[in-house]
Amino acid sequence: MTLTYQLVSKKIEHSTSWQQKYREIMLLGKTLPPLADILKTDDALVQGCESKVWMFVEFDLTENALVVIGDSDTRIVKGLLALILALYNGLTPEEVLNINAYEEFEKLGLISHLSASRGNGINAMVEKIQTLAKQKAR
């Protein structure tokens, strides 16, 4: 688990109300630098999300690490995306494959607030990361 993820997830985990939880998620989303409009292409759109999510997943050969960047047009999904980025960015493909984002979200008590369609969007984001990790894993 990355240090960034431990730091950000702690705040969400320790929220005293669902409102507080969402506030933390939205604040987290605000920390993500926005993608340049030129990068917000249809190809970069993650399918299965009710809101728009653009995401790029690349593999840095010299560092042996995944690099994920992304953006969303909604505050909540952008926050969740930031959480996913914190979860996976900089990990080796092998490390990525060992982390189940859905389980992590469940630990944070987020799944209960996410309907199936919204949850599927998150699955789609994670799947995009996992797919590249699988290709790159040794």
Add this chain to the structure above:
Amino acid sequence: MSSFDPKKIRNDFPTLNQTINGNPLVYLDSAATTQKPQCVIDVTTQFYTSQNANVHRGRHTLSEQATAAYEQVRQRVADYFQVSGNEIVWTKGATEAINLVAHGLRNTLTTDDTILISPIEHHANIVPWQELAAYTGATLKALPLNDNATFDIKQCCDVIKHTKPALLAITHASNALGNITDLTPLITAAKAVDALTLVDGAQGALHLRPNLIKLNCDFYVFSAHKMLGPTGLGGLYGRYSALNALLPYQTGGEMIEKVTLTQSTYRDAPAKFEAGTPNIAGVLGFGAALEYLMVLNQQELKEYEQQVFIYAANALMEIDGICIYSDLKSNIGTLCFNYKNEHPYDLATLLDGYGIAVRSGHHCTQPLMTHLQLNGSLRASFAFYNTTKDVDHFITALKECIALLD
């Protein structure tokens, strides 16, 4: 006819009596599907508990009873719309009913013909016509629309007069906005140029209960689950000669007259369009829904519905930063709105935390959203089982959600 008592009505809908995320459910998504009164649930359960049999082919007691009950509901639908029973075709929904007509006209339309729709239509009343146009070579055009998504009826009538479409397909009420279409002059203009007319009644059938003879359209489609009935059922009204002239949509059992190994002849409408075993339980449940609706005082119900709607619209307008897109003067009870530049997804998600069920997105009306220059909106849609207390909960929660965002 019993007088309309909102308190009593509320108790007839068991789904409404629950808490979501610790708050009482405020259901404002009736445009997507209405809740079901207990009688609909009971009739459906009872059918599977003690009456289950297939219709039309059996001589045994259960089958004959099922057939009689099933056909009785067809007549009840006809009574509801004040037409004849043989002009009602069962489908799996309003979408299938439109597809049935679009498919049925494949041999009628040619490259010289124009299909006229409107920019406010649900995708279900756009895409089947695109397919029909592609298949026949006909041209697909849309009526003009004011900037605020209302129609200039005179201008529309002129377009109909000059376009001379083979078919006009238009909604009775917008699913996204709730705006009621002033159909009579449009249908009159269409009739004057010998156009067929199809009205999408998915929203209008419950809230406007049209007399289809008076409305004078050729086709009217409806959805049972948006009229207190079960899902998976809808129907098509067709003026008999127009209906019977359509090509069959699906083929198979039930719809045939005589079958040999190489060719078949078909029965007349409505049987011609009802291949295979129908949704019997759904039909019986819908029968209970119609029975429930038909004993309520229609005038009082409409007045009450409008009262709650206007109360909600006024409260919503008072919130700084809210923009309402619905036409409040002529509306079935739907509020389409946004708050400042906030994404509707965020507000709908937060509202759910307070037990408020609204919809966010494009509402299957992307051309309308493009016309309004929106990526989407929030939609709160009301029915006669909603109360001003629902509105109060909704407005309080919305203010709290806005505070969370600001």
